[in-house]
Amino acid sequence: MIEYTRPYLPDYQKEIINAPERYTITEATTKAGKTVSHIVWCLEEAMKGKAGQNVWWTAPVYSQTEIAYNRLKRFITDPSVFKANESKLTITLANGVVIWFKSAEKPDNLYGEDVIAVVMDEFTRMREDSWYAIRSTLTATKGKAKFIGNVNGINNWGYRLAREAEKGKQDWKYFKITADDAVKAGILDQDEIDDAKRTLPEGVFNELYYGIPNENASNKFCYSFRDAHVGQCKVNQEYPVYLSFDFNYNPICCGIFQNYGGTIYCPELIKLENSNIYSLCKIIKSKYPHHLFIAGGDATGKAHSAMIKDNLNYYKIIQQELGLSISQMKVVKSNPTMEQNQVLVNAIFEHQKVIFDPDHAQPLIFDCKFVQVTNEGKILKTDRNDPAQQADALDTWRYYLNQEHKDFIKLAQVA
Ligand SMILES: Nc1ncnc2c1ncn2[C@@H]1O[C@H](COP(=O)(O)OP(=O)(O)O)[C@@H](O)[C@H]1O
């Protein structure tokens, strides 16, 4: 017999894991304790089972599953009551029930036998196929399922399913937890919410902390770009000139950015057709002869490229051609995910003073107005002949922000 005392859970968490309904679906603020409380549920369901039965934890990507696996392992303090298999991410309890931690990336891996309980963590970021597979797996055993996640727009199966459950669907119970609920229960700090409100785009903040869908999430990449972001810019020699490169074969681009007096400026966006990195550097040197450069941009430019001779990469050439010291090279290790990137870009438009020059930064203004994202959140680039789909100027802007202003928001907040 396993000895077990349920840890302390605030009432709103207890209500969800005690619910008698076969299915529960919870739309909750980030950091509400969704994962923690449902790990407790998984363990309790597994303790009620018999040898040969299975309990599943599923999450959209492998890394998230692994986090939950490690949390459950830490949670069971007596090592004699379970066996862990690190390579399979399973935990076998003394009663013979196996708890599996699975990624939902491939729905084919979500068919199985004798599954009595399943958690779908971050279900609004999973494919609908994953839910179909899990549902068919649960049919034979009449197993239970629990959905937990943030609201993530309204154009997804998870949002529709939550609405059905909310209206009252047999065997289902719907829960909603806002940031205020979590603060009242002492799980979330008010300071953290205030900080998120100051820094995140409003639509993203309302969605993450209050479960209000972000309908503002149109298909425009820069949904917070406004006419007020356009105005005359003068290059200020007292401050560094940030060069942010984008290395398409054609055109090759460099965004010129400055940050002083509480404002981020783009005085110029250089875009050259049928040219190369050497000519681009020459132009930069002649236009900005007495300025302190900081160079960066697309992280992939560090790779060796077929376009470039010998053992050089783009950044080595830039360093040589502009005569820069190593401390003037600020290329980031890797480009962030597009989702994090889009949030940062719009957070800056909403909460920082930003000015782009109407004459010399025109390509960037154009991109901010017209570049669109696909339903998967990728920048739409299917037709490079369509100017609205080139997005090179926008690329230089987002690379610059990733490099110099990444800490403006805590990216961990954004999934
Ligand atoms: N019942 C609880 N007991 C102890 N800590 C909790 C509890 N609920 C939440 N927390 C803490 O709050 C933080 C967020 O919890 P987590 O489960 O990751 O939230 P979510 O999955 O909703 O984003 C974690 O640091 C966790 O330890």
Ligand SMILES: [Mg+2]
């Ligand atoms: Mg979680």
